Amino acid sequence: MTDSKNINNPVGQGGGQRKKLSRSERQNNGPHRNLDRQGAADRKAELVRKMREKAAAAEAAAQTDDDTAQD
DSSP, X not given: OOOOSSTTOOTTOOSXXXXXXXXXXXXXXXXXXXXXXXXXXXXXXXXXXXXXXXXXXHHHHXXXXXXXXHO
8 A cells, every 4th residue: 555645645544535735734824823823912912901001000100109299
């Protein structure tokens, strides 16, 4: 029996055909990975937004302290 080295050529696979995989899918960059990356980007954007809000609040509090100290 001959074994195929090409994943898109199911010779010797024994039963059924395999879906032809695109180059990106063979490198594990399929559509599911795009969704994972999008989710990660959304989480990162949310985290950055929260950090900026905290920094702005801390800066505003520091300015109020400076204003009261000058009076």
